[in-house]
Amino acid sequence: MSELLKITNLSVKAEDKELLHNVDLIIxxxxxxxxxxxxxxxxxxxxxxxxxxxEYTVTGGNIYFDGEDITEETADKRAKRGxxxxxxxxxxxxxxxxxxxxxNSLEQLTGxxxxxxxxxxxxxxxxDVLGMDRAYADRELNVGFSGGEKKKAEILQLLMLxxxxxxxxxxxxxxxxxAVKTVSKGIEEYRxxxxxxxxxxxxxxxxxxxLTVDKxxxxxxxxxxxxxxxxxxxxxxxxxxxxxL
Amino acid sequence: xxxxxxxxDIDRSLYDFRFDEDESDRFTSGITPEIISEISKEKNDPxxxxxxxxxxxxxxxxxxxxKWGASIEGLDVDNIVTYIxxxxxxxxxxxxxxxxxxETFERLGIxxxxxxxxxxxxxxxxxxxxxxxxxxxxxxxGVVYTDIESAMHDPKYAEMIRTHFMKLVPPTDHxxxxxxxxxxxxxSFVYVxxxxxxxxxxxxxxxxxxxxxxxxxxxxxxxxxxxxxxFIEGCSAPKYYEAGLHAGCVELYVAKGxxxxxxxxxNWSKNMYNLNTxxxxxxEGGKIEWVSGSFGSHVSYLYPMSILxxxxxxxxxxxITFAGKGQNLDTGTKVVHNAPDxxxxxxxxxxxxxxxxxxxxxSVVVNKNAEGSKSSVSCESLMLDDISRSDTIPxxxxxxxxxxxxxxxxxxxxxxxxxxxxxxRGLSEEDARAMIVRGFAxxxxxxxxxxxxxxxxxxxxxxxxxxxx
Numbered sequence: 196m197s198e199l200l201k202i203t204n205l206s207v208k209a210e211d212k213e214l215l216h217n218v219d220l221i222i223x224x225x226x227x228x229x230x231x232x233x234x235x236x237x238x239x240x241x242x243x244x245x246x247x248x249x250e251y252t253v254t255g256g257n258i259y260f261d262g263e264d265i266t267e268e269t270a271d272k273r274a275k276r277g278x279x280x281x282x283x284x285x286x287x288x289x290x291x292x293x294x295x296x297x298x299n300s301l302e303q304l305t306g307x308x309x310x311x312x313x314x315x316x317x318x319x320x321x322x323d324v325l326g327m328d329r330a331y332a333d334r335e336l337n338v339g340f341s342g343g344e345k346k347k348a349e350i351l352q353l354l355m356l357x358x359x360x361x362x363x364x365x366x367x368x369x370x371x372x373x374a375v376k377t378v379s380k381g382i383e384e385y386r387x388x389x390x391x392x393x394x395x396x397x398x399x400x401x402x403x404x405x406l407t408v409d410k411x412x413x414x415x416x417x418x419x420x421x422x423x424x425x426x427x428x429x430x431x432x433x434x435x436x437x438x439x440l
Numbered sequence: 441x442x443x444x445x446x447x448x449d450i451d452r453s454l455y456d457f458r459f460d461e462d463e464s465d466r467f468t469s470g471i472t473p474e475i476i477s478e479i480s481k482e483k484n485d486p487x488x489x490x491x492x493x494x495x496x497x498x499x500x501x502x503x504x505x506x507k508w509g510a511s512i513e514g515l516d517v518d519n520i521v522t523y524i525x526x527x528x529x530x531x532x533x534x535x536x537x538x539x540x541x542x543e544t545f546e547r548l549g550i551x552x553x554x555x556x557x558x559x560x561x562x563x564x565x566x567x568x569x570x571x572x573x574x575x576x577x578x579x580x581x582g583v584v585y586t587d588i589e590s591a592m593h594d595p596k597y598a599e600m601i602r603t604h605f606m607k608l609v610p611p612t613d614h615x616x617x618x619x620x621x622x623x624x625x626x627x628s629f630v631y632v633x634x635x636x637x638x639x640x641x642x643x644x645x646x647x648x649x650x651x652x653x654x655x656x657x658x659x660x661x662x663x664x665x666x667x668x669x670x671f672i673e674g675c676s677a678p679k680y681y682e683a684g685l686h687a688g689c690v691e692l693y694v695a696k697g698x699x700x701x702x703x704x705x706x707n708w709s710k711n712m713y714n715l716n717t718x719x720x721x722x723x724e725g726g727k728i729e730w731v732s733g734s735f736g737s738h739v740s741y742l743y744p745m746s747i748l749x750x751x752x753x754x755x756x757x758x759x760i761t762f763a764g765k766g767q768n769l770d771t772g773t774k775v776v777h778n779a780p781d782x783x784x785x786x787x788x789x790x791x792x793x794x795x796x797x798x799x800x801x802x803s804v805v806v807n808k809n810a811e812g813s814k815s816s817v818s819c820e821s822l823m824l825d826d827i828s829r830s831d832t833i834p835x836x837x838x839x840x841x842x843x844x845x846x847x848x849x850x851x852x853x854x855x856x857x858x859x860x861x862x863x864x865r866g867l868s869e870e871d872a873r874a875m876i877v878r879g880f881a882x883x884x885x886x887x888x889x890x891x892x893x894x895x896x897x898x899x900x901x902x903x904x905x906x907x908x909x
Contacts, residue, residue: 246864249856274866286861290879296865299875301868335879352865 198262199224199360199392200245205256207237207244215417216242217256222360227386227406229318229428233412233436238396239283242362243413245394246280247273260360275304277359281349281366287337293331293348294318297355304356321354324384326376343374350381357389366395367402375401382406400432415440471517473497476622483589483625488602496611496621503615506715510739510768515713517619518533520654520685578638584631587644588616588658591629601629604660608691608719608747616687616715620656624689627657630671632698634664641670641703641889654685663698663726672889684712686737692720694728696750701729703732705892707899708736710766715741724750724779731887732759734771735899743801745774748782748810759788760884760896763796763828764903772801772833777810777843779875786817789881792828793903799831811842821851822880824873873905 200222207215215237222228232238241321242249245258247270258266260276288296298314322329324365325347337345346366353361363382379402385391386406397403408425413436420440421427431439476497480490506512574585584597588605591597611621628644644659663669672691686708694700700720708714714737720728730744746755757773773785788797800819821830832849854876862872878885878900885893 243860246860248860248864250860269869270860270863271866271868271872274864280864282861282864286855286858288858288862288876288879290882291875296875299871300865300867303868303871308663356865 197224198222199260199347200394201259202241202245203257203259203348205241205258207240207251208254208255209240209251211253213417214251215244218414218417218419220412220419220435222392222394222410224359224392225390226409227395227425228410228412229408230396230401230412230414231398231428231431231436232420236414236420237417238414239364240417242280242364242394242396245273245362246270246278253370271303274358277362279353279356279358281346281353281361281363281368283364283368285337285340285345285349286336287340289335289338291336292333293336293351296336297352300352301355317355321351324354327349327351342369343371344379346370346374347381350378350385353385354381354388357385359390360392360394361385362394362396364396365398367397367399372401375399378402379405398432400429404430405433413440445718449766457888458608471497471500471619471622479623479625484593486592486598489592492606493622495893496618498657499611500615500618500622503612503618505615506741509741509770509799509801512713512715512739513684514738517685574642578640578798581636581638582633583636583638584629586629588624588627588629588656588660597629597631600631600662601660603691604662604691605658606689606691608693608721609689609717613717617689617717620658620689620717621688623654624656624658626655627688628659628661628671630659630661630669632661632663632667632669634695635666636664637668638670641672643672643674645674654687656686657688659688659692661698661700661702663695664692665695666697667695670703670889672892673702673704674706674892684709686712686714686716688716690716692718692728694720694753696724697726698723699727699729701731702744703731703888703892705733705895706736706740706742710736710738710764712737713739714907715739717744718742719747719751720746720755721747722753722755723746725752726750727754727756730755730757730759730773731884732757732771732886733884733892733896733899734759734761734769735896735903737769738767740769740771742769742771743803745776746784747776747778748784748813749778750782750830751779751782752781754782755781755784756786757784757786758884758887760881761788761790761798761800762791762900762903763792765794765800768797768799770799770801772803774801774803775805775815777804777806777813777815780810781812782810783814784816786819787883788813788819789826789884790819790821790830791880792821792830793824795827797829797831798897799833800849801833801835803835804837806838806843806845810841811840813840813843815843815845817847819849820880821849822877823851823853874901877904 198221201222202218205215205218206213218380230238240251247268257264265273280418298309302309318332319329340348349366366378383405408428411423411427413421473494476493480493531850556883586600592601606621609617611618630642661671692700722728728746734740734742748755755775761769761771763769771788786802788800790800792798802817804815804817806813817834820830828853833848836845838845854873858876859869862875863869878897881900885896888896
């Protein structure tokens with residue numbers, strides 16, 4: 196399997212505070228990795244930096260995607276390469292409907308216009324997987340959505356946009372049991388349909404149960420603390436970080 | 441499901457093309473009693489109108505310049521040509537409109553819009569209406585849509601014009617109302633008889649082509665009891681180096697139980713002074729709905745006013761103003777609650793960018809006799825950079841305690857989080873900003889007829905281009 200994402204010696208700061216120090220990470224195509232760490236360990240910082248958030252500045256090291264150095268690229272270019280981030284707190288965009296936004300995004304990513312009928316068929320199929328009421332398509336993006344609805348809308352985007360690499364930043368946090376099931380189903384569907392690669396940031400075993408986890412990475416204080424196989428994630432979830440670090 | 445993305449972007453050249461006006465009769469600049477009588481003669485004014493024009497000129501001369509809003513120093517009224525008549529008389533047949541004028545309106549999509557979705561169209565080129573047409577089934581219902589000059593000479597409507605013309609907006613209102621009264625030319629007269637509902641809109645389009653000229657069209661609309669009309673007004677002009685002036689006047693009479701919707705998309709070129717006066721009086725149970733998009737002009741003073749004069753009368757104002765580089769747009773609305781149980785609902789959005797100044801000014805007056813009235817004012821501003829400005833000046837004057845008045849104002853910027861979110865889905869920063877601004881304007885574009893909503897979205901796209909960096 197080929198390396199899809201390769202991060203070497205990455206240091207990142209935000210507002211003059213260094214948050215990541217010399218982090219390394221390699222994810223092969225088609226694999227599922229879990230990223231763990233205590234609050235403030237730098238997990239979201241890493242996820243957002245891979246996506247190209249302007250909030251963070253890379254002070255050292257490189258990010259490679261599909262063998263190309265993307266360290267300096269803007270988020271839209273990374274999205275076009277096939278990187279996707281499911282946001283912990285998706286932003287509300289008043290006046291723009293979910294479906295209008297998705298269609299726009301799809302057209303940007305594929306570089307071609309899409310017939311409205313084809314788009315709707317795809318959209319409805321994806322909404323059905325997540326058991327989403329179709330009326331959501333015409334609602335303003337994330338406006339007035341509950342926490343669970345926002346997360347479902349993120350997974351809907353994942354299913355529609357079919358990225359090569361999906362980073363899920365605590366997509367399962369704050370969800371009830373049923374909502375976690377729905378989100379897991381969406382992730383499974385993404386794996387099946389697109390042979391997608393996953394980097395999952397989570398504190399929850401539930402979302403991992405239906406997936407085969409290939410590797411686990413633990414961050415502590417912005418540094419690589421421990422790497423291991425899939426079983427490491429479950430050990431942490433059962434016994435806490437104290438036992439493994 | 442919205443289909444906005446399927447429409448190709450227009451470019452500004454659509455508005456900026458222009459024809460030489462050497463074909464036209466051009467009056468010398470400035471305003472004197474002689475010039476006013478020339479206009480009267482040219483237009484074959486009835487005597488009362490000639491006298492009225494002269495009276496307005498006298499009022500104009502002694503009324504001081506407006507000084508309370510955006511600066512209009514760059515405007516030298518004495519250098520504005522007040523009357524330009526294209527070499528064309530009014531036509532009812534599109535084919536007989538002169539080619540260059542026809543081409544102008546065709547490029548602006550007017551005849552096409554008429555075929556597709558309008559009950560009638562009037563097109564004014566410089567000072568005179570060059571084309572006017574109403575569908576036959578609409579004319580049969582007794583609806584009149586013509587220019588004021590014709591109506592003034594029609595025995596059926598002459599008296600109506602005399603008793604309504606500049607009665608709602610008297611020439612003493614302000615300096616430019618007086619100027620308008622003296623030099624007005626062209627515009628529309630609409631009469632909707634009792635109980636007639638026009639399901640499709642009437643439209644007028646104003647185009648100022650000559651340079652250094654003024655456009656002073658007058659719109660007079662009279663709705664009889666229980667009637668309904670949607671009137672759409674579009675305005676544009678090409679860019680010249682000399683400043684132009686638009687001092688139009690709109691007077692709307694809405695009788696008991698009638699409802700009038702008045703939509704405007706204004707895209708004057710960015711050296712125009714748009715000093716326009718609009719006013720509606722609404723009787724018992726009647727309703728005025730204003731939808732107003734202001735994109736063009738160098739300086740605008742625009743505050744459509746609603747006088748709620750009968751029990752249960754209501755007004756709704758939905759407006760958007762987009763001030764870009766070099767623009768100072770002072771817009772808003774006025775409402776007078778002058779009867780019990782009246783209501784007004786004001787919802788505006790303003791956007792400022794690249795140093796543009798956008799000021800929202802509103803005035804809500806609730807008179808002593810307006811017990812049980814309700815008013816809600818909401819204005820939201822979006823500033824797209826640090827050099828632009830947005831002001832909100834709401835005035836509320838309440839003379840009875842038996843009413844319910846609310847005001848809400850919000851000023852915001854595009855957040856970095858929102859930009860990152862949209863760009864992470866493949867949108868460029870420019871597209872992401874445009875999408876956020878379009879979304880911000882969405883409640884206004886929803887109120888517009890489809891082709892105007894499309895035009896507005898295109899204008900936003902155009903304004904947002906090159907915004908990054």
